[in-house]
Amino acid sequence: MKQPRHIKLPRAFFERPTLEVAPDILGKYLVYHSPEGKLSARIVEVEAYIGRDDPACHASKGLTPRTRPMFGPAGFTYVYFVYGMYHCLNLVTEPEGTPAALLVRAAEPDEGQSVMGRHSPGKDGTELLSGPGKLCRSFGLTADQNSLDLAGDTIYIEDRQCKVENVGQSRRVGIRVGVDRPWRFFDVDSQAVSQAR
DNA sequence: TGAATGATGCGCT
DNA sequence: GCGCATCATTCAT
Structure with missing residues (x-):
């Protein structure tokens, strides 16, 4: 049995234009060493929120205590x-001073599904992570996990050489401003992609 | 279709 | 300081 290579993505991966990182991160694995054990999931849906000119981006209101991590x-x-x-998990992209991030909207559960199920009673399989709020609840992510370094050992993104054949692109979900920007990216063939509203 | 539920940030005083 | 509208959601009705 050949063991696939698991490579933790370095900061350089994220320190690029957000719209380049977005399709690249699909198929990568979100890994979180929670207090209750190791959790991992294959990312299948993200949305880009980019800079001061994007009205849907929290950073469009400027640097505040809340939005500091994006800067x-x-x-x-x-x-x-x-x-x-509900909580939402974002991954900060672009160099310091350029506020941008990817909202992780959905993923396919891998390791630690029993822990996820404990956080989200009544859910199992793809239902555990098929939406940004559900993803954070099942992973147990809260403000305590804000501003953590993905180069550390607690939470990070791993490349497991898993390709996404078809990347779909559409308008972002659940926002009232900036709806014209087609900055939602998802794995067309995944059952875990969140439901359109 | 709307209720749940609370932090945030803006526009006042 | 204070009040209020807003909000990148989910689930039950």
């Missing part, structure tokens, strides 16, 4: 709280 160096997490009950 920092690439390769960090940006986890924020929305709607009073």
